Amino acid sequence: MSSGRVWLATFLVWMLIGVCFKGWCAASERNTIRVGLLRFYKGAQSVTLSSDSGLTVTDATGRELISCEPEAVVVLSAEGGVLTIRSGLDVLSEAGSFVTASPRRPTSTVRIETLRQPVREYRGRIEVRPKACGLLLVNVVSVEDYLLGVVSAEMPSSYPDEAIKAQAVTARTYALRNRGKHASDGFDLCDTSNCQIYGGVSVEADRSTAAVRSTLGTVLFHDGRLAHVMYTSDCGGVTQDPSEMRPNSKFPYLRSVTEPPEMPQSSWEALFTLQDVRDKLIAAGVKQAAGLTGIRASKLGASGRVLEFEITTDSGATSISGTKLRSALGVNVIKSLLLSVEKTLGGTILFRGKGSGHGIGLCQVGAKWFASPPRNWNYTQILAYYFPGTEIVVLQPYDSSARTTRTSDQFVCPERKVETKSVPPGPAESGDRVGIELELRLNAPRGL
Ligand SMILES: [Zn+2]
Numbered sequence: 001m002s003s004g005r006v007w008l009a010t011f012l013v014w015m016l017i018g019v020c021f022k023g024w025c026a027a028s029e030r031n032t033i034r035v036g037l038l039r040f041y042k043g044a045q046s047v048t049l050s051s052d053s054g055l056t057v058t059d060a061t062g063r064e065l066i067s068c069e070p071e072a073v074v075v076l077s078a079e080g081g082v083l084t085i086r087s088g089l090d091v092l093s094e095a096g097s098f099v100t101a102s103p104r105r106p107t108s109t110v111r112i113e114t115l116r117q118p119v120r121e122y123r124g125r126i127e128v129r130p131k132a133c134g135l136l137l138v139n140v141v142s143v144e145d146y147l148l149g150v151v152s153a154e155m156p157s158s159y160p161d162e163a164i165k166a167q168a169v170t171a172r173t174y175a176l177r178n179r180g181k182h183a184s185d186g187f188d189l190c191d192t193s194n195c196q197i198y199g200g201v202s203v204e205a206d207r208s209t210a211a212v213r214s215t216l217g218t219v220l221f222h223d224g225r226l227a228h229v230m231y232t233s234d235c236g237g238v239t240q241d242p243s244e245m246r247p248n249s250k251f252p253y254l255r256s257v258t259e260p261p262e263m264p265q266s267s268w269e270a271l272f273t274l275q276d277v278r279d280k281l282i283a284a285g286v287k288q289a290a291g292l293t294g295i296r297a298s299k300l301g302a303s304g305r306v307l308e309f310e311i312t313t314d315s316g317a318t319s320i321s322g323t324k325l326r327s328a329l330g331v332n333v334i335k336s337l338l339l340s341v342e343k344t345l346g347g348t349i350l351f352r353g354k355g356s357g358h359g360i361g362l363c364q365v366g367a368k369w370f371a372s373p374p375r376n377w378n379y380t381q382i383l384a385y386y387f388p389g390t391e392i393v394v395l396q397p398y399d400s401s402a403r404t405t406r407t408s409d410q411f412v413c414p415e416r417k418v419e420t421k422s423v424p425p426g427p428a429e430s431g432d433r434v435g436i437e438l439e440l441r442l443n444a445p446r447g448l
Contacts, residue, residue: 032124033146033179035139035198036187040117043134046077048113049126053105057085060098066090067104074101078130100140101126109201112137122200123148129186138187139200147171147212148204153197154231155364157205160371163364164211165379169392170229170362171196172212173219177226215379217395220387222253227390230254235363236338236355237265239386244301253387254361256303263369270333270351277329277349281311281320284328288318295325295349297341303359305337362386 041047049055050073057066057074066087068074075086076099083099085092102125103110110126113119124141139146147168155167174196179188181195191198220227228251232239241256242249272280274292281289291314298310298319306322322337329351339353363386370377370385377385380392 031142031144032140033143033175033189034127034187035141035146036182036185036190037112037122037126037137037139038190039192039197040120041112041114041135041137044114044116044137045134046075046114047128047135047137049074049076049101050111050113051103051105051108053103053108055110056102056104057087058100058102059096065092065095065099070104076101076128076135078135081130081132083128083130098127098129101128120200120202136186139191139198143172143175144212144216146175146198148209149198149200149202150175150196151212152205152208153199153203155208157207159364159368161207161211162371162377162379162382163367164208165215166362166367166371166382166386167231167364168208168211168215169218169220169379169383170231172215172217173226173229174231176219177228219393219395220253220383220390221393222251222387222390227251227253227387229387230358230361232355232357232359232361232363234266234336234356234365235259235359236336236353237261237263238303238338238359239361239363240301240303240305240359242360244303245307253389255388257386257388259363259366259369263366265354266356266365267352267354268335268356269353270329271344272329272349272351274347274349280328280330281325284324286311286320286324286328288313288315291315294343295341297322297339301337303338305359306339307337309341 050071052070054070054072055066055068055074056064058064066074066085068087072088077084077086079093081097082093083095083097085095085099101110109121109123111119111121112126122139122141123145124139127138127140129136129138150171151164151168154171155164157164159167175189178195182188182190189195189198220229230242237259239257239259242251242254244256274294277295278289278292281292289311292311293314294312296310296312297306297308299306299308301307306325308319308321309325310317310319326334326337334351334353335356336353336359338355338359339351342350342352344350362383366386367382369375370382371379383390383392
């Protein structure tokens with residue numbers, strides 16, 4: 001081969017490598033998700049970062065600002081809306097308004113520590129921006145690694161494997177469908193129950209990790225796009241159709257499902273004095289509650305949840321929504337709106353209820369029951385039960401490129417693997433009941 005041909009061949013090989021590498025990077029970026037770390041770091045004035053492989057800190061242009069040794073710490077603080085970086089004896093003031101801290105070894109993790117929080121660990125990289133109220137930390141992480149810190153946080157790892165797999169598929173579908181939900185805040189999803197609880201490596205559990213890994217790329221589709229899924233900790237025996245409260249929230253696979261009567265149900269009670277209820281309602285902005293004399297459930301939804309309460313006062317009666325009352329009295333006390341109200345002889349008000357949470361979609365304790373002996377349902381059966389009419393799709397190759405859109409059009413599914421859903425005989429789904437109001441994760445206030 002002549003020297004000219006050698007050079008040409010070498011040039012073409014490098015071009016090919018360059019194209020492939022660029023393509024690989026692009027695909028890799030598309031498979032990441034940007035998670036706003038609000039639960040522990042919202043408003044933090046200073047954070048300390050480190051990694052067992054060392055950290056590299058770059059600015060908005062990708063220029064390297066600092067590269068430190070394994071275990072060395074980098075302190076980032078917001079001073080006057082500008083980032084200041086301290087690493088050893090080096091102080092970089094006016095580092096700009098955006099930096100990224102990446103572990104030197106991509107498979108390593110970043111540890112975050114603040115004055116008020118213990119050390120927590122995250123896969124991927126951490127972006128830091130100064131905001132008016134302090135620092136905003138965003139964890140840029142692969143979708144699959146993100147799920148490791150979600151599934152373990154959202155469902156006990158002691159649950160049966162197939163229940164955890166059902167949770168993993170639901171959480172993955174939620175993440176991809178809602179990617180970009182917080183686009184105006186500078187990230188895709190937050191790490192609170194507003195989106196999905198995410199705790200990073202610090203909360204990962206082996207059985208949850210196994211469930212995520214074994215369902216790689218598996219999501220729920222309906223009508224050719226990602227399904228609009230939700231999940232709830234305990235539906236109290238009957239799930240809720242979100243359209244009962246919001247007519248526009250009609251999804252054929254989110255209709256109310258009544259669980260088998262033999263399934264054990266949890267119950268709870270909450271006792272309040274009239275004065276307690278009055279004070280909490282007033283504190284929540286219900287000024288009419290000043291002369292409160294009584295309260296009753298005045299409008300029930302299809303699943304039996306309270307849509308509206310009527311509060312009687314010295315000057316008449318008025319209505320408040322179920323979610324408003326639940327929020328005012330405490331969502332951890334009034335655990336669900338599947339409840340009854342009793343006024344006792346002593347002038348107190350007793351709420352008796354079943355279940356916990358909004359009651360929409362996958363019921364986690366129900367999934368646990370179905371996956372347990374002697375039923376032994378697998379995760380596809382569980383998902384088909386709570387999301388009837390959806391299909392299970394395995395994204396191959398796993399290319400989740402839709403960052404800000406909520407449609408599935410940009411998903412690449414060259415080999416759609418649709419699994420057969422054989423639902424074991426079960427109870428009929430609930431019939432045509434009417435309305436309920438509740439908190440919807442998607443409609444809850446944003447974290448920022
Ligand atoms: Zn959120």
